[in-house]
Amino acid sequence: MNWLNDEMVDHLREVSTFPDLSRTPYRILRVLGSGGMATVYLAEDTKLSRPVALKVMDSAVSSEDSVSRMQAEAQIIARLEHPGIVPIHDVGTLPDGRVFYAMKFVQGNSLTHYSQKAAAISERLRVFLKICEAVAFAHAHGIIHRDLKPENIMVGAFGEVMVMDWGVAKILPGAEEDVTTLADFDSTGQGASTADDTRLDPSMRPPLKPLVETMSGTVLGTPSYMAPEQALGQTAGHSRLTDVYSLGALLYFLLTHRHPYEGASVQQIRENFREKQLLRPRKSDPTIPKSLEAVCMKAMAFEPPLRYSKVEELATDVELFLSDLPVSAYEENIIEKAGRWLNRYRFIIFLMFAYMLVRFVLYFLGRL
Amino acid sequence: MMKDSKIGGGLFPTTQVSVIVRLSSDDLALRFQATESMAAVYWKPIYKYIRLKWNKSSEDAKDLTQGFFARAIEKDSFKSYDPSRARFRTFVRTCVDGYVSNEEKAAHRIKRGGDCPVESVDFNSAEMELKLSELPAENTMEDYFYKEWVRSLFSMAVEVLRHEFTAAGKTTQFEVFERYDLNEDRATGEGSYESLARAMEIPVSQITNYLAFARREFRRIVLEKLREITANDDEFRSEARWLLGANLK
Numbered sequence: 001m002n003w004l005n006d007e008m009v010d011h012l013r014e015v016s017t018f019p020d021l022s023r024t025p026y027r028i029l030r031v032l033g034s035g036g037m038a039t040v041y042l043a044e045d046t047k048l049s050r051p052v053a054l055k056v057m058d059s060a061v062s063s064e065d066s067v068s069r070m071q072a073e074a075q076i077i078a079r080l081e082h083p084g085i086v087p088i089h090d091v092g093t094l095p096d097g098r099v100f101y102a103m104k105f106v107q108g109n110s111l112t113h114y115s116q117k118a119a120a121i122s123e124r125l126r127v128f129l130k131i132c133e134a135v136a137f138a139h140a141h142g143i144i145h146r147d148l149k150p151e152n153i154m155v156g157a158f159g160e161v162m163v164m165d166w167g168v169a170k171i172l173p174g175a176e177e178d179v180t181t182l183a184d185f186d187s188t189g190q191g192a193s194t195a196d197d198t199r200l201d202p203s204m205r206p207p208l209k210p211l212v213e214t215m216s217g218t219v220l221g222t223p224s225y226m227a228p229e230q231a232l233g234q235t236a237g238h239s240r241l242t243d244v245y246s247l248g249a250l251l252y253f254l255l256t257h258r259h260p261y262e263g264a265s266v267q268q269i270r271e272n273f274r275e276k277q278l279l280r281p282r283k284s285d286p287t288i289p290k291s292l293e294a295v296c297m298k299a300m301a302f303e304p305p306l307r308y309s310k311v312e313e314l315a316t317d318v319e320l321f322l323s324d325l326p327v328s329a330y331e332e333n334i335i336e337k338a339g340r341w342l343n344r345y346r347f348i349i350f351l352m353f354a355y356m357l358v359r360f361v362l363y364f365l366g367r368l
Numbered sequence: 369m370m371k372d373s374k375i376g377g378g379l380f381p382t383t384q385v386s387v388i389v390r391l392s393s394d395d396l397a398l399r400f401q402a403t404e405s406m407a408a409v410y411w412k413p414i415y416k417y418i419r420l421k422w423n424k425s426s427e428d429a430k431d432l433t434q435g436f437f438a439r440a441i442e443k444d445s446f447k448s449y450d451p452s453r454a455r456f457r458t459f460v461r462t463c464v465d466g467y468v469s470n471e472e473k474a475a476h477r478i479k480r481g482g483d484c485p486v487e488s489v490d491f492n493s494a495e496m497e498l499k500l501s502e503l504p505a506e507n508t509m510e511d512y513f514y515k516e517w518v519r520s521l522f523s524m525a526v527e528v529l530r531h532e533f534t535a536a537g538k539t540t541q542f543e544v545f546e547r548y549d550l551n552e553d554r555a556t557g558e559g560s561y562e563s564l565a566r567a568m569e570i571p572v573s574q575i576t577n578y579l580a581f582a583r584r585e586f587r588r589i590v591l592e593k594l595r596e597i598t599a600n601d602d603e604f605r606s607e608a609r610w611l612l613g614a615n616l617k
Contacts, residue, residue, distance in 0.1 A: 003497050004526065007552045009519050015549055015579075016587040016612050022580035027561065046572070 019056045019094055026054055026102060034058070037066060037167060042105060045089070052089060056100040070099040073167050076143055077103065084134030086154075086162045106162050111150035111250070115257055121292075123159075124254045125318055130161035132247060132315040138163075139240045139311055142172045146238065148246035149225040150253055170238060224259040225249040228302050241304040244311060248299025251318075255296060256284045292321055294330035388456055388599040391440075392447035403441050409524060409597055410457075411437070413516035414464055415494045421509040422468050430491045436467050451599035455607065461513045518611065525589040526550065529582065532589075544568065544575055545582035587612065 004012070018028050018041070025047040032040045032053060043054040057070050074091040081087065091101040114127070131153055135145060147168045154162040227245035230238060249260045258279075261272045272278070278300065281293045295317045301307045308314040317327040324344035326332060332340065342349060390402035411433055419429040440446055440463070449459050504512040533542035548554050548564055565572040591608060598604040 002523070002526070002550070003493070003500065004519055004523050004550070005500070005552060006502075006515075008550055009515075009522055011549060012522050012586065013518070013612060015583050016590065018580075018583060020580045020584055022577040027576055046576075 019098060019100070020096065021054075021094070021100075023095065024092060024100075026052065028054065035165070035167070038070065043102070045102065051105040052102040053086075053105045054100055054102050056094070057098045067097070067099050069167070070101070072171075073169065074099075074101040076166050076169050076171070077101075080138055080141060080143065080166075082134055082137045084130055084161055084163055085138070085166075086164055106154045106156070106164070108154045108156035108160070108162070111153035111155060111253070114155040115150065115254055121255070121288075122322060125322055127155055127159065127161055128247075128251055128254055129315055129318055130159075131163060131250060132311050132318070134161070134163040135243050135247060136311040136315065138169075139243065144170050144172060144238065144240055144243050145246070146170055146230065146242060147225075148243060148250060150250065153250070172239070224261050227304070229304060239304065240310065241307050244299055244307045244309075244314060245301075245304075247311060247314060248296055248307070251296045251299060252281060255281045255288050255292065258284055260300065289321070290336070291327045291330040291332070292318075295321065295327055298329040386599055387596050388446070388449065388451075392444065392449070396441070399444065400441055403437055403446075406446075406597055407437050409517065409520050409593070410460060411489055412494050412497075412520045413513055414460070415491060416498055416516050417461070417464060417509065417513045418468060419494075419498060420503065420512065421465075422472075424468075426491070426495055432468055432471060433491075435471065436464060439467060449599065451603050455603060456597065456599055457514060457517050457607075461510065521590060521593060521611075525586055525593060528589045528593075529586050532585070533582075540568070540570070541578040541582055544578040545586070548575070548579060549583070 014031065017031075017039075021028060021043070025045055026043040027046055029042045029044060029051075032042050034040065038055050038057045041054045041056065043052050044050070045052050055070075057066060071091065074088055077085065077088045078091075086106055087104050089102045089104070091099070093099055111127075115124070119127075131148075135148065138145060143166075145163065145166060145168075147165060148163070152163065152165040154164055156162070225246045227242040230242050230245075252258070252260045260278060281288045281296055282290065295314070298306070298317075299308055299314050308317070313328070317329055320327050324340055326337075326340070387402040387405045390398055391406065393399045393402065414436060415429050415433040418424050418432050419426065422429075422432075424432060445463060446459075449456060453459075454462075529545070530542055533539065544564070547568070548560075554560065554564075561572050561575045565575050568575075590612065594607055594611065595604050598607055
């Protein structure tokens, strides 16, 4: 019997868990990460000689429902063609019945890592705006993410942002106006969106399968970034405002480097919600501007109607802040208005002051 | 190489019946058989553990390892195992500690003869492995025991795989597995399969297919053996998850 050294044992442990991809063009290189439902591998697409991220369902959860969910996730991502949403290349089923899909391999860091680098606040806010753009795009297509958290946001070396992991996304039943890409979807009989897609050939699109689990009131998502209605399991209350809350929580994280509510379990988060134990951002960092804190708190309002009604409104407030303009979430007093005005026009004021100083000096020189 | 194939017939049976249950049988012959099967995986980790944790000489560790299994059969020691309290490998390690401690107190050991299931295993191979490997820190001896347990289990699985593939005429498949997965100097990343394919003069797609097949079989063998040396379904699932990250249906 040959001796297996530590490296061999570790390697065997790893490769023994690899799915059988022998009938696919993919070859696994290593594990990138794993979640509650699937494992993501770095793989090589041997036909096109390019790296891909391969998400393969874990065998333990290969129930009919989870198969539907993975397929629906793949279909959702496929329909959301946006620079901020990772594109999908392929979807398939392994011989053992597990669903997999291949997507673009995104190189970068998660928002958690990005935040640790302590970039300037304006830079962090620009990253936040890109997240908002991607989420707003999904909302415009009737899809809510429901698991926005730092680990699901990738930031590339050049500031490019990708919203990942649409595994618990929900397609809004009866989504109105611009839900044109979600033809043929009937979410467990609660309504259907059958409008035509004006941009894509409908014949090219398979019908979306309903997300059974996401309609059943099960708590899906990550506690610290969940909206109260989500943490409390009120499925009927899930809407775009659920993502608005999570975006507020992401803004909170980007400003403070802390998770909004500390607490490992949903139960603890619920308790924290009840006791309203959210530490205001300025309590952890007094240098955070009041207006920005107000934007964050408005997005994270406990009652959904008190939040921004759309992601675009939240993004607009952040843009206004970046332009030194008043935000809708905060009413400034006269001193704050003056301070912001001075800050906004500081360069012009400086030039005027310099000009007056020169004139003043010249005036006195002329009198000598 | 293992000189003696007495342990579990050299290659363990592929039965999925737990030997842990049979370890507490009233029938001595059945108990011996079950201990033999269990010892196939455990003797080497136990030997190394005694050598390092208890700082015993090679000869003493050999006697103690043999004595441990012989005593277990005689005294029906494994009968007291309660799956709800600990994993079997934890229980075994605790038993080894208790046994060696008692032997030290008694200041004598009875050398076991033909009734010991690890009478003539190749202790030299275990010694050689000890020399090749990095010695663990004193406070990590428990982890060391479990690590050696994994090594022992995997080594057996590789041997079974070799045996099965050879019997089925799949020597090329095993060679691919051996040259890639059992080769610490394997090339990694892009192009790694290509170099092996060139060396073996087979297409890259064959490398992919053979490896996938061999890994799947290796995993099956490991899980079969694991089922055999765990007490019940819960422990089996828990060990499978710990060992392979396998979430079994």
